[in-house]
Amino acid sequence: MGFDCASKKEMQQILQLGVSPKRIIFASPRKTEDHITYTHEQGIDKIVIDSEDELRELAKIVPSATVFLRLRADNPTSRVRLSEKFGLDVPEARVMLQVAVDLSVKVTVYEYNETLPSKHPISIIDIGGGFTETNFRLVAPAVRSAVDMYLGGETSIQWVAELGRFIVSEAFYLVCRVLGTRKHLIGYVDGPNKNHYITAMWSYL
Template sequence: MISQFELIGDNKVGVLPKQVDQLAMCREIALQKDTIENDSSFMLVDLDKIIQRYNLWKRELPMIEPFYAVKCNTDLVLIRILASLGCGFDCASREEIDIVMETGVAADRIIYANPCKTRSFIAHAMECDVRKMTFDNAEELIKIAKLHPNAEMILRIAVSDSTATCPLNLKFGADPVLHAPHLLKIAYEEGVKVVGISFHVGSGCNDASAYRTALQHAKNLCEIGEGLGFNMDIIDMGGGFPGADHHNNPFEKIAETIRDALDEFFPETEKRLIAEPGRFFAAGPFSLVANIIHATEVPASKITKNPNDSADHGYMYYINDGVYGSFNCILFDHAHPVGSPLFDVDRNEKFISTIWGPTCDSLDLVEDKKLMVKMNVGEWLYYPDMGAYTLAAATTFNGFSKPVPMYVMSEEMWESIKDSCHI
């Protein structure tokens, strides 16, 4: 049970006497909502888990400063806690820079990590004294030379894990052999200051060896830049770090590969090592609970598309969140959320089922051909690890509201951050 309420910014946080149990807490909230016939979906945010993820990062990669990728989830409580822990921030737009700086974060803790920036956004970054920026093309250098003479540019190279959930090298990054050395020469000729190399192996990395390859290219390019007179002080390892404990390429394995590669290519380095984790921090703390607003029995063949299943029973369920809301991660992040009944049920037989979102669009499909026990209208489904690329892109299409976040943390964790959380 919640023992007290505190404020982080303008947001109320429930403080518990012991460590948060996300499933148990979601059940408690759902029961309270049932008593007042409130069936709106909600997002439980376990703030303890943010701190635990930060501690894991510092244990496995203590030499690398995390700069949280704001695009992943712009929740202000998440940002304030990460700021209080000492994180920097990876921003990709004027709005993201403003979101972070309005929480009290200084400009030197921000990297404007978008290689193709709007001119007015560059001018805004100069006004805010945000200097660290990425580039991967000559045209960007020309813009920077005119609009932000104080900029400290970081050359982004294209090194990608082709098996990543979201490969990024098709849109961003200069070829590290064919094009990157030439860009360093152009920067020198234009009088633009280059301070390092960055890369992003792809969001949701599956092949840790991509980091080693990228660091090898970074070493070679640092030597070329230093030969031109640049102080190549920063290596930015981008993102790609998993946000869920059950990921098929554990964070600890990726961290081990990075440590080994740093020992090989940058032994005893004095360079500043940074990275841009997003889902690593954002995914796990957020659990979504949605209500079944409608249920209907159909022939199983309607779901399986197999006429031989026409004699079997299937069910279609409609919940009050979908791909235009929190489940936009299905479309934009190639995610495959898996839900389960929030409460234990005394029904054992499972049926082929489909979970639909609430809108009138047939694209609004959350889970298909799912084996699940029969559920009833008014019952709840629980979806863990729903903080990455979910709320950040959620809409109110068709008039359906976004789930309300509810924040909880333990007394122990509250005591550890309360004096530094800009309350």
């Protein structure tokens, strides 16, 4: 088991528990120079990047780091639309890969790029999270099938899944008073009627 940390404080807490720095990924969507320096000082060498500015900053401070490029996976039915917050489209990722080559930064990324096969061999794939006890039983076989189909059962790749919700989603119940609700338009899907809207319900507590 590893730990996905989004802040310096989280990294400090995990390190204080005696966890090896090699089991920590620093995945904040935006990092200060101080935080990047801290990861280097503590021996944390896996860092998630999704902007060219951060990649260039990282190359100056920790050129030996292993970089994860966060790809955007748009899912309009997702409960939380994290793709609107961070992540790279495939064309953006291709540009970032070339920048990484120019900066001599090691990148681990889920994207086969025929123009850069030897520069960025894939060694780790992080498929993200959002798993629950209910959907995990459906998702796990689908992931295994996709691995066999698209990667030919590749055994040299290390797979990472973020199981935070799976572990704690049933840990407690929250009881509160709902003052009101409102439907929120989050997108639409073209269909026979051309007006299939996707909405989410916001609750005000």
